[in-house]
Amino acid sequence: xxxxxxxxxxxxxxxxxxxxGIRDGIIVDISANIQQEAKYTIHANGKIxxxxxxxxxxxxxxxxxxxxxxDLPLMDWLQKVIWVLEGEFVSPEFxxxxxxxxxxxxxxxxxxxxMDMYFFEEAVxxxxxxxxxxxxxxxxxLDFPTKVAKSPEEYLKRAKDFIRTxxxxxxxxxxxCPHAVYTCSPETLKKALELAQEEDVYIHTHTAETQxxxxxxxxxxxxxxxxxxxxxxxxxxxxxxxxxxxTTQEERQLIKESGAKVLHCPESNLKLAxxxxxxxxxxxxxxxxxxGTDGPASNDNLDMLEELSLxxxxxxxxxxxARSMDAKTALKIATEEGFRAxxxxxxKIEVGYEADLILLDPTGPHMQPLYDPxxxxxxxxxxxxxxxxxxxGRVLMEKRELKTIDYQEVLFIAQKWKERxxxxxxxxxxx
Numbered sequence: 001x002x003x004x005x006x007x008x009x010x011x012x013x014x015x016x017x018x019x020x021g022i023r024d025g026i027i028v029d030i031s032a033n034i035q036q037e038a039k040y041t042i043h044a045n046g047k048i049x050x051x052x053x054x055x056x057x058x059x060x061x062x063x064x065x066x067x068x069x070x071d072l073p074l075m076d077w078l079q080k081v082i083w084v085l086e087g088e089f090v091s092p093e094f095x096x097x098x099x100x101x102x103x104x105x106x107x108x109x110x111x112x113x114x115m116d117m118y119f120f121e122e123a124v125x126x127x128x129x130x131x132x133x134x135x136x137x138x139x140x141x142l143d144f145p146t147k148v149a150k151s152p153e154e155y156l157k158r159a160k161d162f163i164r165t166x167x168x169x170x171x172x173x174x175x176x177c178p179h180a181v182y183t184c185s186p187e188t189l190k191k192a193l194e195l196a197q198e199e200d201v202y203i204h205t206h207t208a209e210t211q212x213x214x215x216x217x218x219x220x221x222x223x224x225x226x227x228x229x230x231x232x233x234x235x236x237x238x239x240x241x242x243x244x245x246x247t248t249q250e251e252r253q254l255i256k257e258s259g260a261k262v263l264h265c266p267e268s269n270l271k272l273a274x275x276x277x278x279x280x281x282x283x284x285x286x287x288x289x290x291x292g293t294d295g296p297a298s299n300d301n302l303d304m305l306e307e308l309s310l311x312x313x314x315x316x317x318x319x320x321x322a323r324s325m326d327a328k329t330a331l332k333i334a335t336e337e338g339f340r341a342x343x344x345x346x347x348k349i350e351v352g353y354e355a356d357l358i359l360l361d362p363t364g365p366h367m368q369p370l371y372d373p374x375x376x377x378x379x380x381x382x383x384x385x386x387x388x389x390x391x392x393g394r395v396l397m398e399k400r401e402l403k404t405i406d407y408q409e410v411l412f413i414a415q416k417w418k419e420r421x422x423x424x425x426x427x428x429x430x431x
Contacts, residue, residue, distance in 0.1 A: 054338025
């Protein structure tokens with residue numbers, strides 16, 4: 001018996017409707033008319049089936065800070081707004097509540113894997129497990145004190161304990177998150193690398209996000225950020241680098257040869273005026289590129305469909321070349337390349353792959369007439385067209401109804417924190 005059977009879903013690669021049979025979280029059959037019994041059946045009725053999205057860089061609990069400090073550049077936004085508010089409010093409760101809002105948003109927009117870097121990640125793990133979504137989670141490691149640690153040694157100890165607690169989970173996996181070259185000394189980065197190698201986990205870090213970061217790295221270390229990471233041994237196939245906006249040809253070659261992954265966040269990079277990463281050049285060079293939203297306070301959403309549409313259009317515009325990236329490549333970056341970056345066999349609709357899937361309703365006027373489902377997903381669709389979301393064979397949303405999260409609780413929590421944070425801001429002026 002199948003665990004889940006999807007009937008009559010339009011599969012773009014085949015150009016026709018198919019049935020998809022799923023057992024133990026794996027796609028076991030794709031054919032015209034599966035007759036096998038199933039514990040649960042979804043009648044797609046011609047909805048289009050796609051792989052779900054992998055959001056490879058975010059700070060999901062920052063949903064509670066969404067919209068604050070708008071129109072500031074990165075360092076002003078961090079120093080004058082975000083770090084002030086985090087210093088006041090960050091706690092396990094804050095992180096859990098913010099994660100619940102973020103995970104609800106992620107599922108509703110078709111995401112079944114997110115890579116997170118923040119504080120009190122145990123609270124994010126709790127929410128992700130309850131919701132049934134995949135997550136790569138790691139404590140931010142810094143050289144300055146916060147509410148979770150007072151020194152690099154304490155951050156690393158907490159990270160080590162977290163790794164050992166969450167290793168072996170089904171949908172969750174721990175990663176190590178030294179924040180960036182401008183917040184971690186060479187000694188901290190080296191110790192993070194040693195721990196990552198000892199525990200055999202991925203390193204997730206911010207790299208070359210702004211010109212200011214590059215200039216500071218050259219001034220402080222005599223090397224640009226990618227060169228600096230390489231000199232410390234941190235460029236490996238298990239290194240996930242967010243942003244990577246400002247690089248030289250020599251740095252790109254280092255990334256390619258090391259097997260390190262680029263986690264592209266176009267919308268956040270635009271909003272914070274960080275720049276436009278040369279993603280089409282990276283892809284042509286053979287660099288493994290994934291897609292992420294960054295946190296919902298710098299984007300200001302977790303909508304991966306919006307992100308992939310912006311990514312491909314930016315590359316066309318920045319290069320003055322409509323062929324610099326196509327819709328099929330963009331979709332692969334947002335799906336398969338994310339899962340593959342962390343060795344998860346998902347992101348493709350093929351027998352033997354894990355069933356991380358979405359069903360998209362193409363009946364809205366903005367999707368009609370439907371000629372090319374992939375191109376129209378990228379250029380025409382909205383996340384509100386996503387009808388059903390499945391993570392490793394489990395239905396997380398069907399007919400736009402969340403199955404594992406109480407949406408009324410999400411709204412209640414959002415209002416509670418809005419009142420708390422607005423009350424704080426009324427008594428503190430920032431510019």
